Amino acid sequence: FVPTKIQTQRTLSLNAKAEEVDCLVIGGGISGSTLAHNLDRSGANILLAEARDYLGGNVKSHKTEDGFIWEEGPNSYATQPSIVRIACELGIEDQLVFADESLPPWVNHNGKLHPLPKGLGGKGPKGQLELVFGRNGVLKFALVGDLLSWPGRIRAGIGAFLGHAPPPEGKEETIREWVTRILGEEVFLRCIDPFVSGVYAGNPETLSMQAALPKINRIERIAYSIDWNKFGAIFYGGLKRQVELTKERKADPPNPEWPEFEYGNPGSFKEGLSTLPNAIEKNLKDRIRLEWKVTKIERSKSGEGYTATFETPDGKKTVNAKTLVSTAPAHALADVLAPIMPESKDIFQKIRKEVDRIGIYHPPVAAVTVAYPKSAFKDVELDNGFGNLQDLPGFGSLNPRTEGVRTLGTLWSSSLFPGRAPKDYNLLLNYIGGSRDVGIKDLSEEEVIAEVDKGCRQVLLKDDAPPPKVLGMKLWPTAIPQYELGHLELLGELEKAESKLPGLWVCGNYRSGVAFPDCVTYGYEHAKVVKSFLDTTSSTSDAKEAAKVA
Numbered sequence: 225f226v227p228t229k230i231q232t233q234r235t236l237s238l239n240a241k242a243e244e245v246d247c248l249v250i251g252g253g254i255s256g257s258t259l260a261h262n263l264d265r266s267g268a269n270i271l272l273a274e275a276r277d278y279l280g281g282n283v284k285s286h287k288t289e290d291g292f293i294w295e296e297g298p299n300s301y302a303t304q305p306s307i308v309r310i311a312c313e314l315g316i317e318d319q320l321v322f323a324d325e326s327l328p329p330w331v332n333h334n335g336k337l338h339p340l341p342k343g344l345g346g347k348g349p350k351g352q353l354e355l356v357f358g359r360n361g362v363l364k365f366a367l368v369g370d371l372l373s374w375p376g377r378i379r380a381g382i383g384a385f386l387g388h389a390p391p392p393e394g395k396e397e398t399i400r401e402w403v404t405r406i407l408g409e410e411v412f413l414r415c416i417d418p419f420v421s422g423v424y425a426g427n428p429e430t431l432s433m434q435a436a437l438p439k440i441n442r443i444e445r446i447a448y449s450i451d452w453n454k455f456g457a458i459f460y461g462g463l464k465r466q467v468e469l470t471k472e473r474k475a476d477p478p479n480p481e482w483p484e485f486e487y488g489n490p491g492s493f494k495e496g497l498s499t500l501p502n503a504i505e506k507n508l509k510d511r512i513r514l515e516w517k518v519t520k521i522e523r524s525k526s527g528e529g530y531t532a533t534f535e536t537p538d539g540k541k542t543v544n545a546k547t548l549v550s551t552a553p554a555h556a557l558a559d560v561l562a563p564i565m566p567e568s569k570d571i572f573q574k575i576r577k578e579v580d581r582i583g584i585y586h587p588p589v590a591a592v593t594v595a596y597p598k599s600a601f602k603d604v605e606l607d608n609g610f611g612n613l614q615d616l617p618g619f620g621s622l623n624p625r626t627e628g629v630r631t632l633g634t635l636w637s638s639s640l641f642p643g644r645a646p647k648d649y650n651l652l653l654n655y656i657g658g659s660r661d662v663g664i665k666d667l668s669e670e671e672v673i674a675e676v677d678k679g680c681r682q683v684l685l686k687d688d689a690p691p692p693k694v695l696g697m698k699l700w701p702t703a704i705p706q707y708e709l710g711h712l713e714l715l716g717e718l719e720k721a722e723s724k725l726p727g728l729w730v731c732g733n734y735r736s737g738v739a740f741p742d743c744v745t746y747g748y749e750h751a752k753v754v755k756s757f758l759d760t761t762s763s764t765s766d767a768k769e770a771a772k773v774a
């Protein structure tokens with residue numbers, strides 16, 4: 225119990241210190257920091273508040289004295305114009321590095337590595353037909369090296385070209401249901417299952433096809449919209465999607481002064497991905513509040529805008545903001561938003577029977593970086609003329625869940641970008657855990673590293689390889705949001721609740737896409753939305769003031 229008088233005094237002293245801003249951005253990951261950067265450039269008076277003591281969220285790069293550069297979270301991005309644009313604005317364009325796009329991702333099948341087809345990240349085996357879908361939704365026509373058996377290829381060919389069962393009416397499909405319906409079980413197990421691990425660390429039996437891989441799902445909808453489920457219907461959908469992509473690119477072409485880049489090419493910065501948030505931090509300086517954790521968001525007492533309360537190393541702080549954007553993860557929000565958005569608990573803590581979850585699930589993933597001498601790698605020639613495994617010619621390797629390797633996948637970091645390891649070493653970033661292996665969070669660091677070392681030996685190393693040089697092991701307890709069945713419905717509810725709160729937006733990678741470039745593009749696009757809102761409301765209040773004076 226606090227006597228009313230003291231309570232009032234405390235409120236007054238808090239109010240006396242409250243900062244006033246045009247836009248308060250909560251969460252300093254890639255979404256929040258790029259949004260703050262763009263708003264600041266537009267002339268808005270902003271504040272960026274982040275719970276941790278650095279900007280970047282799950283992006284964190286390291287450099288060691290003995291010449292390794294490694295990442296605790298994401299390793300690369302598939303290049304989009306938004307990344308090149310922001311790098312130029314921040315003066316870090318000379319730090320951009322792009323990998324050789326012909327480096328394929330490999331899939332481990334029956335103890336042998338097979339290049340993953342073009343469109344799922346790789347260039348694919350030359351001169352062969354593919355039969356899978358690219359992430360951007362473009363259907364490629366190729367048969368995949370010897371990753372698929374002949375019956376598997378025939379089944380996929382029939383499904384793609386001659387016809388398949390129509391989508392079930394009124395029922396949302398999982399990724400597994402969608403792929404097996406169209407292309408068959410083998411394509412699912414050998415191509416799509418590892419691909420889903422390599423993006424969501426997820427479970428294709430609970431991920432929603434429509435929500436998690438929307439561009440691919442759209443191809444089928446386009447094909448069905450022309451009611452032509454015969455030879456070439458999906459082919460037509462793929463072509464139509466390709467035309468749409470070309471139009472999108474032509475509508476917003478890259479600035480000719482920017483460094484040249486290829487859409488979708490894997491990229492980073494010379495000293496790692498943290499170069500981006502570090503440059504934003506340097507630019508925004510006193511507009512950033514680190515170790516500020518938001519605990520409550522309310523309507524401002526004035527009735528205009530919002531008041532956010534933070535726990536900080538200097539005690540409780542409040543900020544009054546005309547507009548407020550949250551980019552904090554979904555699991556951090558239910559209580560914080562409750563005073564202003566009564567629906568928030570229903571949305572962010574919803575019991576979702578269809579997938580046996582509460583709210584939007586973020587599974588644990590451990591990122592373990594290890595290095596082995598090049599001589600420790602198997603001396604075997606890889607398929608399709610890519611060279612010897614000792615040179616690690618590729619993006620990385622993925623382990624389908626049927627292969628008995630606990631590690632989901634290994635990025636061949638020193639092959640992707642030059643200068644990441646001393647010349648006698650190969651640097652490997654392993655991801656282990658995810659929706660289908662949540663037990664990872666209960667292991668000790670040593671146990672996780674031992675599992676990763678075992679996986680590297682199963683796939684890449686000679687029997688007598690020395691123990692690894694361990695550079696880092698980071699457990700992300702809530703790593704990547706899962707776009708599972710019911711996700712789009714949940715986002716619909718959020719949109720409805722948000723529409724009742726003008727000038728407040730609840731955003732993040734659970735809404736605008738999980739990829740690093742999606743977050744950078746979001747920061748660019750959403751700044752326009754906020755700025756336009758600020759401009760409209762300030763011209764309305766100017767008009768009101770003018771009317772009063774008159």
Ligand SMILES: Cc1cc2nc3c(=O)[nH]c(=O)nc-3n(C[C@H](O)[C@H](O)[C@H](O)COP(=O)(O)OP(=O)(O)OC[C@H]3O[C@@H](n4cnc5c(N)ncnc54)[C@H](O)[C@@H]3O)c2cc1C
Binds near residue numbers: 296
């Ligand atoms: C292990 C891993 C590997 C990945 N690999 C890749 C990859 O190779 N390529 C790729 O494109 N993408 C990759 N991703 C995905 C991509 O990195 C993320 O989706 C992206 O970085 C998310 O950025 P964000 O700003 O939306 O969220 P976050 O990075 O989660 O940022 C949200 C921020 O909000 C802060 N916050 C939380 N609660 C509060 C609070 N109460 N008050 C204030 N602040 C709060 C957090 O501290 C955090 O900094 C990977 C992700 C992970 C986890």
Ligand SMILES: C=Cc1c2[nH]c(c1C)Cc1[nH]c(c(CCC(=O)O)c1C)Cc1[nH]c(c(C)c1CCC(=O)O)Cc1[nH]c(c(C)c1C=C)C2
Binds near residue numbers: 301346423424740
């Ligand atoms: C095996 C586990 C994981 C690997 N990466 C991730 C996990 C969980 C996380 C991740 N990787 C990418 C994204 C963004 C996806 C997107 O929508 O673009 C996320 C969330 C990027 C990515 N991963 C692979 C490809 C081909 C791409 C796109 C290209 C790029 O960003 O440069 C495949 C892949 N992922 C992993 C490996 C080992 C691998 C292929 C060999 C690791």
